[in-house]
Amino acid sequence: RIAFAPDNANFDEIVTPLMDYLDGNLITLHKYLLKANFDRVLNALWLAVLMEFQETLDSSNDKQYEFYKRLKDSIQLLVDFFFADNNGLPMTAIENKQYKSLIFLISISTSKTEQLIEMFYEEKLREQRQATKPDFGSLTVKVYYTAQRLHIEIISANDILPMDSNGLSDPFVEVSLCPWKCFPKCDVNKTKVQKNTLNPQFNESFDYNISADKCRDSFVAIAFNIFDYDFFSWRNDFAGEAYLPLKDVLGLSESSSTKGSYDRMAPTTINFMRPPVNDNVVYQALSRRTSDKVALEFVKKRQPILAGCK
Helix, strand or coil: CCCCCCCCCCHHHHHHHHHHHHHHHHHHHHHHCCHHHHHHHHHHHHHHHHHHHHHHHHCCCCCCHHHHHHHHHHHHHHHHHHHHHHCCCCHHHHCCHHHHHHHHHHHHHCCCHHHHHHHHHHHHHHHHHHCCCCECEEEEEEEEEECCEEEEEEEEEECCCCCCCCCCCCEEEEEEEECCCCCCCCCCEECCCCCCCCCCEEEEEEEEECCHHHHCCCCCEEEEEEEECCCCCCCCEEEEEEEEEHHHCECCCCCCCCCCCCCCCCCEEEECECCCCCCCHHHHHHHCCCCCHHHHHHHHHHHHHHHCCC
């Protein structure tokens, strides 16, 4: 009733029946139960309420802002109710893991699509920082920025996943700047295919003419996707992805070295990752926006990657 009421419905009129129901039943339980038993019932009821909200959120596709705002307002009202001016559940029990996850999902759902895409890449960069082991192989590159030009040299990859039946792969790397709305004139580039190897040597370079101002946001990144070229299929097999934050690139970062150091700079090695089939929660929120052209385009571009993770 709370979630699916018309957008112009009065919030107080919608929520009053629920609050009256809870209040009446809890007064009765409080009267006849010992405090310890009552507290257990109260906690179990709060967990059930959170689960109900979670199920409502999971089943919501392409809902409007008002829908999610009403969920958020309802949860806050219930927090106050269960806390009861420090006479009910302690706030530590209320703001549990399920509650924090729910609030995070709702905050995502009330964000604009462009903000969600930025959050997606921030999350990918966070995941990259945590990818400290080369479970899916690694990529060695040199990247620097000079004279309004971003130079990306793809040197090699090591211990990549075997994607072919012979235990080897025919890998190539796809390079792009993300999010694409920040770099609309920058093409996706690809290396040449290296046949029958798990340790390909690429030694190829790509240059992008871009403004330094576009490279310093926390969500902008270089995306490296490695695929196995399939000679007998229309779809290449995804093997891994890696991200490099542009703001940390030599020539863009605050700690950049002096001019003339680019040729002598040490290569950077980054570990490949493989996302789960449903990717992260930000992607899931974008995939629910089935009437949003920007979200649909984003989801469409991610599908070849996620299809390779099944």
